[in-house]
Amino acid sequence: MAGNLQLEGRHGKSRVRVSRVWRRPAAEGGHIIVEWSVAVSVVSDCLPSYTSSDNSAIVATDSIKNTVYVKAKECTEVVSMEEFAVILGRHFTSLYPQVSEATVTIVERPWERVVVDGNPHSHGFKVGVEKHSTEVIVKKSGSLLINSGIQGYSLLKTTQSGFEGFVTDRYRLLPDTRERIVATEVTAWWRYPFEHVSQLPSKPFCFTQRYQDVKKVLSETFFGPADVGVYSPSVQNTLYLMGKEVLTSLLMMCTCRRMNPTELLKQL
Numbered sequence: 001m002a003g004n005l006q007l008e009g010r011h012g013k014s015r016v017r018v019s020r021v022w023r024r025p026a027a028e029g030g031h032i033i034v035e036w037s038v039a040v041s042v043v044s045d046c047l048p049s050y051t052s053s054d055n056s057a058i059v060a061t062d063s064i065k066n067t068v069y070v071k072a073k074e075c076t077e078v079v080s081m082e083e084f085a086v087i088l089g090r091h092f093t094s095l096y097p098q099v100s101e102a103t104v105t106i107v108e109r110p111w112e113r114v115v116v117d118g119n120p121h122s123h124g125f126k127v128g129v130e131k132h133s134t135e136v137i138v139k140k141s142g143s144l145l146i147n148s149g150i151q152g153y154s155l156l157k158t159t160q161s162g163f164e165g166f167v168t169d170r171y172r173l174l175p176d177t178r179e180r181i182v183a184t185e186v187t188a189w190w191r192y193p194f195e196h197v198s199q200l201p202s203k204p205f206c207f208t209q210r211y212q213d214v215k216k217v218l219s220e221t222f223f224g225p226a227d228v229g230v231y232s233p234s235v236q237n238t239l240y241l242m243g244k245e246v247l248t249s250l251l252m253m254c255t256c257r258r259m260n261p262t263e264l265l266k267q268l
C-alpha cells in the first residue's frame with residue numbers, strides 16, 4: 001500500500017536473444033541448436049523504488065538479461081523451451097524474496113535439420129516457417145501455468161473445400177460453392193496439464209514431442225486422409241475441428257484461430 005493506493009510492481013526484459021548448441025556425436029543424432037527470443041517479467045515487491053529513490057529491492061532488468069545467458073550456459077543437457085522457461089521462472093521466484101511471480105515468454109526461431117541425400121545432417125540446419133512459442137507463469141508457491149503455441153502455420157488444399165449458405169444481402173458478391181482452393185494461416189495455443197512444478201514430467205523432449213504431435217493433429221484434421229482428403233464447409237468449422245481434435249486426442253486445452261483472413265479463396 002502507498003497512501004490509499006494498492007500497487008503491484010511488475011518489470012522485466014524482453015527480446016533477449018539467446019542461442020544454445022548441444023554437440024552430440026553424429027551416431028546419437030548430431031548437434032542440436034536452439035535460438036530463442038526470451039521475455040521475462042517479474043512481479044516484485046519493490047514499491048519504494050516507485051514512491052521514493054530507494055532502489056534497494058530492484059533486480060535490474062540488465063541482471064535479468066544476464067541471467068538468461070547464464071542459465072542457458074548452465075543447461076548442459078538438452079532442454080525444451082518450456083523447460084528452460086520453468087528453470088528461469090523458478091530461479092527468479094526462489095532466489096529473490098521480493099519476487100512472487102515470474103512470467104517467461106519464449107519464441108523460437110525455427111531452425112530445422114537439413115536432409116542431404118536422404119540423410120539427416122549431423123550439424124546442418126535451415127530456417128523453417130512456423131514458429132513455436134511458450135508462456136510460462138511460475139509462482140513462489142511452485143504453482144505453474146504452461147501455455148504453448150504455434151504461429152504462422154500456413155496450410156493450403158486445392159479441393160475438398162466449400163462455403164455456402166452465408167448472409168445474403170446487397171453487399172454479397174460471393175456465390176455459394178462446394179469446390180474451391182482454401183489456404184489459411186493457423187495460430188493455435190494449448191495448455192499443458194501441469195499445475196505445480198512437482199508435476200512436471202522428467203522425460204526429456206516431452207514438450208518438443210508434444211509440439212510435433214499438435215502439428216500432426218492440426219494438419220491431419222485440416223487435410224484428411226492422403227488419398228481423398230476431407231470436406232471443409234468453412235474455415236470456421238475446420239478450425240473448430242482442429243482445436244477439438246487436439247483437445248480430445250492429446251488431452252490438452254486448445255484454442256485455434258486464423259491469424260489472417262483466408263488468403264486464397266478463389267472460386268474454381
Ligand SMILES: O=c1[nH]c(=O)c2[nH]c(=O)[nH]c2[nH]1
Pocket residue numbers: 162163174233234235236262265
Ligand atoms: O470459410 C470461410 N469462412 C468465412 O467466414 C469466409 N468469408 C469469405 O469471404 N469466405 C469465407 N470462407
